[in-house]
Amino acid sequence: MARTRVRITPLLALSFGAAFLLTATGCGGDSYTSDSSGSSGSPASSSGADGDAAGEDSPVVVATTSWEGAFAKAAGARDVEVIVPESVQHAPDYDPKPSDLAAVADADFVLYAPFEPYAEKFKEAAGGAAELVEVNLDNDADKVKAEVTRLGGMFGTEATAAEWITSFDAEYGKLHKDLKSAWPDGKAPTAVAQVFAAWSAKLAGAQVVGTYGPEAVTAQQLSDLSGKKPQLVLDNVHMAAGTVLPDSGARQVGIVNYPDEDLDLLTVYKNAATTLEKAMNAS
Structure with a gap:
């Protein structure tokens, strides 16, 4: 290397x-x-x-x-x-x-x-x-x-x-506005977020009903989080541990924190916005 x-x-x-x-x-x-x-x-x-x-x-x-x-x-x-x-x-x-x-x-x-x-x-x-x-x-x-x-x-x-x-x-404000316009039925989606991916919920204007990590999710946590019936699970790609809330009906979204080799931090937000919009509009 x-x-x-x-x-x-x-x-x-x-x-x-x-x-x-x-x-x-x-x-x-x-x-x-x-x-x-x-x-x-x-x-x-x-x-x-x-x-x-x-x-x-x-x-x-x-x-x-x-x-x-x-x-x-x-x-x-x-x-x-x-x-x-x-x-x-x-x-x-x-x-x-x-x-x-x-x-x-x-x-x-x-x-x-x-x-x-x-x-x-x-x-x-x-x-x-x-x-x-x-x-x-x-x-x-x-x-x-x-x-x-x-x-x-x-x-x-x-x-x-x-x-x-x-x-x-200026760019963050535009992305936030675009994501709000993509809310299903005009309502803010509910989300469970890995603690290091919670920033993406804020970008989307999602309602965070629970968080998990960085430690492994326990059976009790899984039960509690599933009971909140989130629409989205915002998972940290760099600490991913498979499907977080299986059988919950929530759509899991992988969020990336690190920029590419060009070191353009703004692209992290743009890519997250694109991923979130697709997840919110998925049937």
Whole structure:
């Protein structure tokens, strides 16, 4: 497996071109560089362009997964290296290589999540050279904006982060409105959600009648959740454990939390909206 290197160009416009919760990424090939349109192919480079349209400098960021990397990109970082390959379904299962740990030492910032078992290895590898940043990985819209604002302040890219948030609000509002117009019979659907997929219920305006996870669902929980007669089960693709409420009549929907290798966080919302709309309109 090889590390994924993504060089990000300045934020010119936000689109939903390419891309549900806890852990994703996988075995990759050679490292590559990518601009914000997702094109790739050239060997990775350790340096990125300095400054952006607002005259901001951009730091060198190492992110454990594409999720942290997408937060960094949204906040204004353009030189972002992702350690865990995008194809790994459950990122905490990844075993960092010596070359991964070496990359940490060259970063200005290292972004990680506390649930990742290799976080301690990265802390040791960073020593005192890089600033370690624990990221609150949650795609709830309010939490995302808070984290992007915080990271923008740390990176010195506040203007770019604010620009991203403005575009995010506009796109999120449109998706939310479109999903409400797709409600069956004009009524908000009822849903049971895996705790790390609850953000998608908020996006759809669904009524959450119960949650489960991250621990395995017990027989009593299954009985209680089934008794609430939800129309949808919003499951976390990255911690999926089969059909959650069998024989309940609820339609199970897989929600993806991690962005693709282009680190476009907005595509996660667009893809979730498309999946939710299909589930709500399925006969």
